[in-house]
Amino acid sequence: MRSREILKALKLLEEFVMENKDAIDKxxxxxxxxxxxxxxxxxxxxxxxxxTLRKYLMNLDTKTLKNIIKEYGLDRTRKSARWRKKExxxxxxxxxxxxxxxxxSVFLGE
Numbered sequence: 001m002r003s004r005e006i007l008k009a010l011k012l013l014e015e016f017v018m019e020n021k022d023a024i025d026k027x028x029x030x031x032x033x034x035x036x037x038x039x040x041x042x043x044x045x046x047x048x049x050x051x052t053l054r055k056y057l058m059n060l061d062t063k064t065l066k067n068i069i070k071e072y073g074l075d076r077t078r079k080s081a082r083w084r085k086k087e088x089x090x091x092x093x094x095x096x097x098x099x100x101x102x103x104x105s106v107f108l109g110e
Contacts, residue, residue: 042072046097053097057090065089072096 017024045053057065065086069075074096083089 042068042093042097043100046094046101050094050098053094054090057093058086062086062089065093069093 042053045056060068062084066081066083066089069080069089069092074093075081080089080092083092
């Protein structure tokens with residue numbers, strides 16, 4: 001008898017999740033953005049020096065590094081989403097910021 005009650009509860013839970021899938025997805029995306037909102041501006045850290053940026057990034061976990069890459073639009077091919085090594089993600093971020101900085105410096109006459 002107890003297993004029937006559990007199955008019934010699980011079925012109700014599944015129905016609830018399916019009916020509210022869009023709201024749940026939206027909540028998870030907003031939660032992810034809130035987690036990243038405390039992050040310092042990467043460009044201002046890069047201007048202070050690549051070593052400063054690397055030290056800051058080393059204190060972050062791989063999930064946060066991947067979120068940074070996604071939020072800043074650094075990897076349009078999404079190849080970095082499969083990477084697991086923190087060092088590889090950090091080098092990718094630094095490389096992309098270096099490229100953006102060089103492109104921008106053309107307009108500043110640096």
